[in-house]
Amino acid sequence: MAIPHRPIRGPSTLSKLIVFVGAAVFGLLVLTGSALYTLNQVKVGGTLYRQVIESKDLRADLLPPPLYIVEGYLLAHELAEVGNPAARDSILQKLRQVGGLFQRRYAHWLATLPPSHPHRDILREGVGKPAIRFFDKVENQLIPASQRGDLGEVRKLLRDSLDRDYRLNRRAVDSLSALARSEVESREASAGTTIAVEMGALLFAAALVIGSLLVFAFLWLRQVPKVEKSLLMSEERFQLAVNASSAGLWDRDLIANTVYFSPVFKAMIGYTDEEFPNDFAAFFNILHPEDKPGLVAAVQAHIGSEKIPYRAEYRLKHKNGEYRWFQGRGEALRDGEGRPYRMLGSVIDITEQRRAEEEIRRLNTELEQRVLDRTAQLDLINRELQAFSYSVSHDLRAPLRGIDGWSLVLQEDYADKLDAQGREYLQSVRSETQRMGHIIDDMLNLSRVTKAEMRIAPVDLSRLASAMTSRLAKANPLRKVECRIEPGMHVHGDAGLLEMALNNLFENAWKFTSRKDAAHIEFFRTEGESGPCYCLRDDGAGFDMAHAGKLFSPFQRLHKYAEFPGTGIGLATVHRVISRHGGKVWAESRVNEGTRVYFTLPIN
Amino acid sequence: MNSKVILLVEDNPSDIALTKRAFEKSRISNPLVVAEDGQEALDYLFGKTKPSVDGALAENELPALILLDLKLPKLDGLEVLQHIRGHERTRRLPVVILTSSKEDRDLAAGYDGGANSYVCKPVKFEDFAVAIEQLGLYWLVLNEIPPKID
Numbered sequence: 001m002a003i004p005h006r007p008i009r010g011p012s013t014l015s016k017l018i019v020f021v022g023a024a025v026f027g028l029l030v031l032t033g034s035a036l037y038t039l040n041q042v043k044v045g046g047t048l049y050r051q052v053i054e055s056k057d058l059r060a061d062l063l064p065p066p067l068y069i070v071e072g073y074l075l076a077h078e079l080a081e082v083g084n085p086a087a088r089d090s091i092l093q094k095l096r097q098v099g100g101l102f103q104r105r106y107a108h109w110l111a112t113l114p115p116s117h118p119h120r121d122i123l124r125e126g127v128g129k130p131a132i133r134f135f136d137k138v139e140n141q142l143i144p145a146s147q148r149g150d151l152g153e154v155r156k157l158l159r160d161s162l163d164r165d166y167r168l169n170r171r172a173v174d175s176l177s178a179l180a181r182s183e184v185e186s187r188e189a190s191a192g193t194t195i196a197v198e199m200g201a202l203l204f205a206a207a208l209v210i211g212s213l214l215v216f217a218f219l220w221l222r223q224v225p226k227v228e229k230s231l232l233m234s235e236e237r238f239q240l241a242v243n244a245s246s247a248g249l250w251d252r253d254l255i256a257n258t259v260y261f262s263p264v265f266k267a268m269i270g271y272t273d274e275e276f277p278n279d280f281a282a283f284f285n286i287l288h289p290e291d292k293p294g295l296v297a298a299v300q301a302h303i304g305s306e307k308i309p310y311r312a313e314y315r316l317k318h319k320n321g322e323y324r325w326f327q328g329r330g331e332a333l334r335d336g337e338g339r340p341y342r343m344l345g346s347v348i349d350i351t352e353q354r355r356a357e358e359e360i361r362r363l364n365t366e367l368e369q370r371v372l373d374r375t376a377q378l379d380l381i382n383r384e385l386q387a388f389s390y391s392v393s394h395d396l397r398a399p400l401r402g403i404d405g406w407s408l409v410l411q412e413d414y415a416d417k418l419d420a421q422g423r424e425y426l427q428s429v430r431s432e433t434q435r436m437g438h439i440i441d442d443m444l445n446l447s448r449v450t451k452a453e454m455r456i457a458p459v460d461l462s463r464l465a466s467a468m469t470s471r472l473a474k475a476n477p478l479r480k481v482e483c484r485i486e487p488g489m490h491v492h493g494d495a496g497l498l499e500m501a502l503n504n505l506f507e508n509a510w511k512f513t514s515r516k517d518a519a520h521i522e523f524f525r526t527e528g529e530s531g532p533c534y535c536l537r538d539d540g541a542g543f544d545m546a547h548a549g550k551l552f553s554p555f556q557r558l559h560k561y562a563e564f565p566g567t568g569i570g571l572a573t574v575h576r577v578i579s580r581h582g583g584k585v586w587a588e589s590r591v592n593e594g595t596r597v598y599f600t601l602p603i604n
Numbered sequence: 605m606n607s608k609v610i611l612l613v614e615d616n617p618s619d620i621a622l623t624k625r626a627f628e629k630s631r632i633s634n635p636l637v638v639a640e641d642g643q644e645a646l647d648y649l650f651g652k653t654k655p656s657v658d659g660a661l662a663e664n665e666l667p668a669l670i671l672l673d674l675k676l677p678k679l680d681g682l683e684v685l686q687h688i689r690g691h692e693r694t695r696r697l698p699v700v701i702l703t704s705s706k707e708d709r710d711l712a713a714g715y716d717g718g719a720n721s722y723v724c725k726p727v728k729f730e731d732f733a734v735a736i737e738q739l740g741l742y743w744l745v746l747n748e749i750p751p752k753i754d
Contacts, residue, residue, distance in 0.1 A: 390707060394675045397704040397727055402618035405729040409625065430728075437727030444706070 024213050032206045036199065067105055067123075068173045069131045072098045073166040076138060079146050080154045092143055099135040106131070119179060126172025134165035248347040254303070254332070255341050259283070268326070268349050270319025288315035288323055295328070303332055303340050310343075313350065324351040389447045396440055404433040435565075442569035445500065446554065449576040454494045461489040461534065464499055465523045468506045481513060486524040489534065491601050493581050501577035504570035505536050505597055511564050512540035512595065528600060539594035551587055574599070608668035608744055612638045613645040613684060614702075615676050622729065623671070623736060630737035634744060637667065642679025645672075646687055649694055666697060666752075669743045672719075674703045674710055685717040696750035698743055 075095045082088050106128055113120045137157065145153035248265025252258070259280055263273040269286060276282055284292065291314035302310035310330045315323040330345025407430045415423060462485055469483040491498075506521070513519030522537045543551075543558045550556040552575035557568040578585040578599045589595040610627075614620050620638055627636060639645035646652075649666070670688070674681035681701065688694045700721040701714045714722045723739065726732050 390705070393705045393707050393710075394703070397725070398616050398619060400727045401704070401725060401729065401732060402616075402622065404727055405618065405622040405625075405732065408729040434728050441706075448708075 025210055028206060028210055028213075032203070067102065067109070067127055067131070069098075069102065069134055069166060069169045072102070072134060072138065073162065076142060076158055076162055079142065080151060080158055088146060092146065095138055095143070099138065102131055102135065119176060122172055122176050122179070127169055127176060130165040130168035130172065134162055134169065137161055137165070250345050250347065252343040253341070254343060265347055268347065269316050269324070286317040288317070291315050299343070302330070303343070306332065306334060306338070310345065324349055325354045326350060385447070386451070389444055392440060393444055397437060400433050400437050400440070404430055407433070439567045439569070442567045442573070446569055446573045446576065449497060449500065449573055449580065452494070452497065454497070454580060456492055457495060459491050459493050459495045459498050461491055461498070461502070462487045464502050465506065468503060469521070472506060472510050476510070479510075479514070479519070480517060481510065481519040481521055484520075484522045489525050493601055497577045497580065501574045504574050508570060509536055509538040509540065511566070512542075513538050514564070515541065528598060531600065531602065533598045533600040535596050535598045537594065537596045542589040542591045542593050542595050544591055545589060548587060548589070552585065609635045609637055609665075610744070611645065611648065611667040611670045612636055613642065613670065613672045613676065613681065614638065615640050615673065619725070622732065626733040626736035627740060629733055630740055632737070632740040632744065634668070634740070641677040642681065642684040645684050646679065649688065666694065668698070668749055670697055670699045671702045671739070672699055674701060674705060674714070682713055682717050685714070685719060689718040693753055696753060698747065698750070700739060700743065
């Protein structure tokens with residue numbers, strides 16, 4: 001049983017994560033700090049702002065606004081002092097300019113300020129009316145008096161009337177200026193508040209980003225507990241498997257060095273869950289002593305390297321005292337660093353399997369032995385057979401030659417002492433002897449076919465057949481036999497053996513057509529049930545198909561010797577040759593209608 | 605021609621008699637020395653025994669032809685051949701294996717051992733007589749005897 005488990009992320013990953021989050025927070029803080037710094041520079045009351053305002057104030061101080069008529073007032077006083085008409089005219093011109101400027105600016109402000117504006121009254125009543133009066137008096141009284149050269153009148157006007165208007169204007173301007181300043185200040189304050197609010201918002205946004213980063217980091221960090229959780233789940237699955245599996249299971253805590261054996265496992269060795277304690281001692285107690293080193297080594301090897309799977313076969317003593325074979329498999333769970341901290345495994349009872357294997361092994365050994373014995377016997381038989389045929393070859397022919405030789409001596413030397421019948425008997429002795437010689441030769445040939453080593457090479461059957469028919473024709477010049485041989489029948493086979501087979505077949509065909517005045521022999525290729533086959537057809541004596549079964553067995557003859565002489569070994573030899581080429585040979589015939597002998601050579 | 609001795613190494617009395625008859629029929633009158641086993645053949649060739657027949661060899665003389673059967677008591681034909689070819693004095697002797705066997709391994713061993721010819725004895729006596737006649741004509745008349753080795 002495979003125990004699912006996920007690798008646990010170790011502290012190394014955790015620290016990496018912290019460093020990453022830290023770097024992100026730090027970067028964000030730097031960004032925020034720089035943003036705040038810039039804001040601080042720009043904000044109202046800030047460095048830049050202050051500089052701008054200062055220069056503005058200075059300008060305001062140096063250059064009186066047109067609404068403030070101090071310039072006109074001063075010019076009017078100058079007029080009182082000057083006697084030169086040219087200088088007087090220049091001052092008069094300036095006075096008029098200042099008055100015009102006032103008129104324009106005043107009109108502008110009256111148009112700009114809405115009717116409801118609180119400053120409008122002060123502008124019109126306080127600033128505007130005295131100033132208008134002032135410039136009226138300048139135009140209508142002061143300038144004519146000055147042009148008249150009446151300096152007394154000018155001074156009187158300055159002292160009594162213009163001075164009062166100037167002071168009224170000045171007071172109004174001061175109050176309006178104070179009002180405007182306070183207004184500006186309040187605006188500045190509100191702007192400061194706005195900026196502060198905006199800064200707050202920015203800070204909030206920054207905090208939000210940092211916060212979400214932190215949450216993200218936190219969630220990521222929580223993966224470790226999640227892995228633990230998945231382990232818990234696998235443990236649950238394991239428990240399910242423990243309950244469901246027919247395999248016994250064990251669970252070993254490598255750190256606490258404790259072990260758990262499932263009830264199924266305990267049942268396998270004949271114990272109930274309570275009877276067999278969950279400890280190593282109990283296990284090693286029932287472990288076969290011979291199997292302990294191997295088992296310990298296998299476990300250690302797997303703990304040492306996860307590349308070496310844990311597989312072990314060992315014997316445990318059943319409660320009934322009998323040792324049974326078990327096969328254990330298991331897997332160590334490892335932390336992020338690859339250190340094993342737990343090992344889970346399954347155990348199945350393989351006693352029957354081992355018994356069966358043992359039986360198979362035993363049977364195989366027996367079989368092998370039997371094969372060896374048989375082979376040895378066969379070898380012996382073969383050797384005996386070889387010795388037999390060797391001695392047949394040597395020893396059986398010699399006495400035949402003797403019989404034949406001495407019969408001939410009798411015929412030659414004692415012919416006059418024998419009557420005709422005696423001489424005929426003697427002739428019979430000799431022909432039988434020679435027949436015996438042929439049988440011996442054929443038998444030796446047959447055994448040679450079986451023994452001979454096959455040398456497969458291309459063979460031209462047509463050429464072989466032609467050579468045979470011409471040889472047969474030459475040997476029997478009186479016979480009239482028409483031979484037709486299909487040209488180009490190329491096959492693969494042992495040339496010597498095929499020649500022997502064809503020789504027998506053609507000799508048969510020749511022999512069994514010997515009673516015909518004009519015989520026909522054909523050798524050709526045709527299509528059989530299972531591919532191409534070769535056929536030798538003659539129109540000779542034929543045979544009764546009822547006896548076809550005997551045809552290819554040695555020493556079986558279907559004709560009387562007197563009709564067609566033969567040893568009965570020829571077709572048996574053909575059969576062996578074709579068999580050795582993996583082919584089949586069969587014959588079709590009818591008495592007096594000739595014979596067809598077919599053979600196949602599937603080797604091609 | 606008469607001086608040329610033929611050594612027949614053959615243990616079968618019937619074959620010995622029939623061979624003699626075949627020679628006579630072929631009018632080959634060379635002295636025929638018969639050794640009935642391999643050892644006897646070697647003893648004869650190496651001068652250890654003097655056969656009682658009229659084919660006794662003069663000093664340093666060798667037969668003109670050896671007809672050697674393969675299946676022999678004591679030493680077989682191939683061993684005899686081996687000795688003949690192994691000795692300086694006899695190594696050029698014409699040796700014709702004359703046997704009943706047509707077994708391939710006998711043929712191969714015969715030629716490998718240095719036989720000059722291999723003839724299978726036919727069963728039919730007429731054929732056998734023809735073979736003997738041709739052998740005698742060829743080896744004793746047609747064939748030039750190898751030079752003597754001193």
